[in-house]
Amino acid sequence: xxxxxxxxxxxxxxxxxxxxxxxxxxxxxxxxxxxxxxxxxxxxxxxxxxxxxxxxxxxxxxxxxxxxxxxxxxxxxxxxxxxxxxxxxxxxxxxxxxxxxxxxxxxxxxxxxxxxxxxxxxxxxxxxxxxxxxxxxxxxxxxxxxxxxxxxxxxxxxxxxxxxxxxxxxxxxxxxxxxxxxxxxxxxxxxxxxxxxxxxxxxxxxxxxxxxxxxxxxxxxxxxxxxxxxxxxxxxxxxxxxxxxxxxxxxxxxxxxxxxxxxxxxxxxxxxxxxxxxxxxxxxxxxxxxxxxxxxxxxxxxxxxxxxxxxxxxxxxxxxxxxxxxxxxxxxxxxxxxxxxxxxxxxxxxxxxxxxxxxxxxxxxxxxxxxxxxxxxxxxxxxxxxxxxxxxxxxxxxxxxxxxxxxxxxxxxxxxxxxxxxxxxxxxxxxxxxxxxxxxxxx
Amino acid sequence: xxxxxxxxxxxxxxxxxxxxxxxxxxxxxxxxxxxxxxxxxxxxxxxxxxxxxxxxxxxxxxxxxxxxxxxxxxxxxxxxxxxxxxxxxxxxxxxxxxxxxxxxxxxxxxxxxxxxxxxxxxxxxxxxxxxxxxxxxxxxxxxxxxxxxxxxxxxxxxxxxxxxxxxxxxxxxxxxxxxxxxxxxxxxxxxxxxxxxxxxxxxxxxxxxxxxxxxxxxxxxxxxxxxxxxxxxxxxxxxxxxxxxxxxxxxxxxxxxxxxxxxxxxxxxxxxxxxxxxxxxxxxxxxxxxxxxxxxxxxxxxxxxxxxxxxxxxx
Numbered sequence: 006x007x008x009x010x011x012x013x014x015x016x017x018x019x020x021x022x023x024x025x026x027x028x029x030x031x032x033x034x035x036x037x038x039x040x041x042x043x044x045x046x047x048x049x050x051x052x053x054x055x056x057x058x059x060x061x062x063x064x065x066x067x068x069x070x071x072x073x074x075x076x077x078x079x080x081x082x083x084x085x086x087x088x089x090x091x092x093x094x095x096x097x098x099x100x101x102x103x104x105x106x107x108x109x110x111x112x113x114x115x116x117x118x119x120x121x122x123x124x125x126x127x128x129x130x131x132x133x134x135x136x137x138x139x140x141x142x143x144x145x146x147x148x149x150x151x152x153x154x155x156x157x158x159x160x161x162x163x164x165x166x167x168x169x170x171x172x173x174x175x176x177x178x179x180x181x182x183x184x185x186x187x188x189x190x191x192x193x194x195x196x197x198x199x200x201x202x203x204x205x206x207x208x209x210x211x212x213x214x215x216x217x218x219x220x221x222x223x224x225x226x227x228x229x230x231x232x233x234x235x236x237x238x239x240x241x242x243x244x245x246x247x248x249x250x251x252x253x254x255x256x257x258x259x260x261x262x263x264x265x266x267x268x269x270x271x272x273x274x275x276x277x278x279x280x281x282x283x284x285x286x287x288x289x290x291x292x293x294x295x296x297x298x299x300x301x302x303x304x305x306x307x308x309x310x311x312x313x314x315x316x317x318x319x320x321x322x323x324x325x326x327x328x329x330x331x332x333x334x335x336x337x338x339x340x341x342x343x344x345x346x347x348x349x350x351x352x353x354x355x356x357x358x359x360x361x362x363x364x365x366x367x368x369x370x371x372x373x374x375x376x377x378x379x380x381x382x383x384x385x386x387x388x389x390x391x392x393x394x395x396x397x398x399x400x401x402x403x404x405x406x407x408x409x410x411x412x413x414x415x416x417x418x419x420x421x422x423x424x425x426x427x428x429x430x431x432x433x434x435x436x437x438x439x440x441x442x443x444x445x446x447x448x
Numbered sequence: 449x450x451x452x453x454x455x456x457x458x459x460x461x462x463x464x465x466x467x468x469x470x471x472x473x474x475x476x477x478x479x480x481x482x483x484x485x486x487x488x489x490x491x492x493x494x495x496x497x498x499x500x501x502x503x504x505x506x507x508x509x510x511x512x513x514x515x516x517x518x519x520x521x522x523x524x525x526x527x528x529x530x531x532x533x534x535x536x537x538x539x540x541x542x543x544x545x546x547x548x549x550x551x552x553x554x555x556x557x558x559x560x561x562x563x564x565x566x567x568x569x570x571x572x573x574x575x576x577x578x579x580x581x582x583x584x585x586x587x588x589x590x591x592x593x594x595x596x597x598x599x600x601x602x603x604x605x606x607x608x609x610x611x612x613x614x615x616x617x618x619x620x621x622x623x624x625x626x627x628x629x630x631x632x633x634x635x636x637x638x639x640x641x642x643x644x645x646x647x648x649x650x651x652x653x654x655x656x657x658x659x660x661x662x663x664x665x666x667x668x669x670x671x672x673x674x675x676x677x678x679x680x681x682x683x684x685x686x687x688x689x690x691x692x693x694x695x696x697x698x699x700x701x702x703x704x705x706x707x708x709x710x711x712x713x714x715x716x717x718x719x720x721x722x723x724x725x726x727x728x729x730x731x732x733x734x735x736x737x738x739x740x741x742x743x744x745x746x747x748x749x750x751x752x753x754x755x756x757x758x759x760x761x762x763x
Contacts, residue, residue: 017547038667
């Protein structure tokens, strides 16, 4: 027979102790943790190949413990992004010239290359604050705030989560709600979707005439419901359902689509008037629907065996843009000694394309209601493979280094390709490297 | 320990606003922190605590010849009549045996014949464990207070309760003898008799179990009451790279798997705290779930990984 944790022996033990010592304790125990700060810091480098996006990010999470299991968590993230990102246009056998998002200059892409906007450069500061405290004996409430700012984007968010333990704390149910208000103020104004790319005006004043709209915004509402269950001594499982509703301006102001000839598939050239600096080919700003509803189901299992931990998770996401995605993730924590461990990590991701994703627009056809050639909305597969090594310092602090490789490759349906497009790359594949150094210490 | 017993002496030195009395008992450094203006009182209270610790050590240590435990263990099958205090300790142990469904068992000390937790790779054979296990099991003991009778080869051992019992007993005597605020610490088993006068609580460091590090990982505030810690900082066995805790399951004769590296429990008395931390250790991976059900404050150290720590992380 196994001793069951379902039974409290506190009363029987107190009675037996009272008999043994011949007296009961004069006063009940009063013991609490000394309040203190715990810092998690990390420096992360993310670099895409072919001079695309490079991100260096510094992350500091400070957690203050108060008496009675109350916690304040403050987070600060500082990112610097540089490099270039595909603008959505197709590669051609001739050079292509595009107007920069600022509207002041143009840039030119070599034949055969994916057009990339190399004016992409940004810094981001993000702050988070969260308060956690018990609500009664079995429940916990978390309240949080988040804010971030970058050159052309600001975010403000509020979130709340309540969780409750059941079944002798073998089961935890949680429900969360988050609301975010984001504002976009793109460089050179917000383009109006599905209008042709404008000419560069070559002056430095900020007039936003023509096809440029005002500042835009979007609101995001998220719900999450979760169950965490201890299945056995060795197995822990979690299932989450989440719903996310975004509304407002959901397009990417810097993404465009090539307008192509219905037979050759080549991008339609534009003859510019002398003295006018502007695009060499016909391109349209993208336009996405102004709402998006996502449902996702996440399940995770953690299996413990003699100090080793296998962590497997799967996420299914579906949305009303007709993107379906599957994510399978595996981590294995492998202790090398009492203070060192290795953790291999594998992640597989696949998604179907958004219903309005298309590599190009056909010149002469009526414009569709929505269109985007953003590679992130296409049909693609991605794999991440990495390794983390962690150790405890002599002073009891935790250090880890992590190296991961990311490979993303897309598939554009041949039914969406025309003429010469069938002989050229239609999806900008991506390879990236991720390196992280993390250090955790207390004060 | 029986052969070269440390010299029994106490020392009292002045600390920062209190007196610190020190002595050795039960193979552990013991201290009495006393908030009193008079050095004499601090010495008197330390002597009182030390005398009680030594009395209990002499009476119940399995390392000392001629005491009641030795007489029981050397009885070779004969019935032994015990005194009232021993009878109460046995009754208490029987209650714990029942509450733990046999996992707390004062006859399990003979497993020491098979297991040596010296950090080495010496691993006993299954046959040896099976042989030793024949001498384990309170259900084989005839106990009708005050008479105890066991088969030859069986032994009892109060090692799992002795230090906690001693510090609780000493705390009772000190509490009765003085109005001073005192903290008794017998090798990590603590009782705070009253809150210190000049600050709200006693500050107690819970040691990390990483034997190479002397850093206190957590600082606890103890106003009154007791703390006890079970852990395997120095006592373990490594075989094929797997670290076995020194907590043996008397039901199987094998070390408990997936036990936390250490557990500290807060309770009204050190005896309660010590029993809860020991029983939680015996629960292995479910130590935290067990302690949650007891509604006590506890601090589990699982070192690198552990289900409860992870549960908290992903929740």
